[in-house]
Amino acid sequence: MRVPAIYQMTGICSVMHLLVDGICVSCMYLMLSSFSDTQILGIFLLYNVLAFLSQPFTGLWADRLERRHWILLISALLLTLAVLATSVVMNVERCSIGMPVVAALLGVGNSLFHVWGGKKVAVDTDNDIRALGVFVATGAFGLSLGIVFFSWTLLYVLLISFCLLSVASLSIEVSESSSDAAKVKGSHFSSIFVLLSIMVIMAAVVLRSFVSETFSAGIPKSSTMVLLAGALSMLGKMAGGWMARWLGVVRMLVLVLLMLVACFLFRGQGTAILLAALFIINCTMPVTLYLANVVLPGREGLAFGLLAAALIPGYLIALNVLW
Numbered sequence: 001m002r003v004p005a006i007y008q009m010t011g012i013c014s015v016m017h018l019l020v021d022g023i024c025v026s027c028m029y030l031m032l033s034s035f036s037d038t039q040i041l042g043i044f045l046l047y048n049v050l051a052f053l054s055q056p057f058t059g060l061w062a063d064r065l066e067r068r069h070w071i072l073l074i075s076a077l078l079l080t081l082a083v084l085a086t087s088v089v090m091n092v093e094r095c096s097i098g099m100p101v102v103a104a105l106l107g108v109g110n111s112l113f114h115v116w117g118g119k120k121v122a123v124d125t126d127n128d129i130r131a132l133g134v135f136v137a138t139g140a141f142g143l144s145l146g147i148v149f150f151s152w153t154l155l156y157v158l159l160i161s162f163c164l165l166s167v168a169s170l171s172i173e174v175s176e177s178s179s180d181a182a183k184v185k186g187s188h189f190s191s192i193f194v195l196l197s198i199m200v201i202m203a204a205v206v207l208r209s210f211v212s213e214t215f216s217a218g219i220p221k222s223s224t225m226v227l228l229a230g231a232l233s234m235l236g237k238m239a240g241g242w243m244a245r246w247l248g249v250v251r252m253l254v255l256v257l258l259m260l261v262a263c264f265l266f267r268g269q270g271t272a273i274l275l276a277a278l279f280i281i282n283c284t285m286p287v288t289l290y291l292a293n294v295v296l297p298g299r300e301g302l303a304f305g306l307l308a309a310a311l312i313p314g315y316l317i318a319l320n321v322l323w
Contacts, residue, residue, distance in 0.1 A: 009124055010131045012169050013117040017135060018142035019162040020113045023079055024051070024106045025146030026155040027086045031099060043103045050107025051114075052312050058108075059115040059305030063298070069170055071116040076166045078109030083159050111305075118289070118304030127293045127300075133241025133286030137234040140282070144230025148223045189295060197295045198303075201288050202310040208284055209314025211260070215277040217318070218267070225271070232275055236282030244287050256283050 028047060032040045062068055082105035089098040117135060125131040146154070189197070219225055244252045263277035292303035 010121050012165055013121055014135050014138045016162055016165050017117055018138035019158045021139040021142035022146040022158045024110050025143050026150040027082055027106055029150040043099050046100055047103040047107045050104060051110040053309050054111045055115055055305030055308040058111045059301035062115045062119050062301030068116055071112050072166055075109045075112040076163055078105045082106045115301045115305050119300040122293050122300040129244050129286050129290040130241040132289050133238050136285055137237035140233035141230045144227050148226050194295050201292050202306055205288055205307050205310035206314040208281055209311045210318045212281045213315055213318035215274050218274050219271055229278055232279040233282045236279040237285045240283030241286040249287055256280055
């Protein structure tokens with residue numbers, strides 16, 4: 001039986017998400033192997049600011065652009081240039097000045113891909129929470145793969161695969177772009193309700209980021225554990241969409257809250273509890289994205305970008321508390 005085109009595209013976008021995050025972290029860790037920790041700290045900060053905090057703006061652009069395949073093409077170009085620039089930085093003496101250039105190319109390329117993919121999946125599947133969960137899930141494992149196995153060979157494999165999938169997706173993207181307008185629905189909510197709802201959802205994302213980082217900090221940083229944590233984060237996000245579809249959003253969130261409380265109470269009982277908590281907290285990710293899309297119909301790029309930006313405050317708060 002043939003898989004419908006919209007679900008084929010969801011699968012393609014999800015694989016591309018893994019590849020993009022793997023490309024970005026591989027580039028960063030390759031530079032980390034050649035420069036001091038102080039230099040890298042600033043570069044990581046620049047990358048994360050551009051990759052996450054720029055997404056509300058790139059998301060707005062994605063919502064307004066009629067032929068959004070250009071966003072994907074620009075993203076692929078920027079990531080390719082970033083890989084080339086990484087090679088220059090590592091092979092040319094006194095070229096540390098190029099490190100911010102690499103971080104900027106990676107950050108903007110990453111930002112553009114995420115809002116393109118997030119909006120594409122949401123619009124094509126009519127905000128199917130299961131599809132949203134699958135799309136957002138794969139990036140976590142891509143990060144783990146890049147952290148553990150970063151090398152030039154892996155980087156080239158990831159980049160070439162991403163470019164090939166980008167080309168493969170263009171025919172679907174271009175052929176369907178004319179029908180996107182028919183799928184856009186106007187909001188039936190008042191401006192005040194939309195604003196308050198988005199603020200509550202973003203606050204939930206900040207809290208989730210804080211809790212997730214708190215549990216993650218106690219997990220040993222061996223290669224096996226990094227891969228396991230990435231895999232469990234991915235599976236949690238995927239499972240969350242299906243759980244919400246089966247149980248309903250409210251009952252699913254209540255169940256997740258109860259399990260998280262249990263994990264918090266027994267967090268000192270070993271790494272297995274921390275890994276279980278990581279899986280459970282990630283189950284909520286497709287729910288927040290789904291609700292944001294409900295509140296902002298036709299603005300799925302903005303919704304995705306706002307929630308991505310909300311990850312950073314929670315992460316910074318957790319670092320401040322832990323250190």
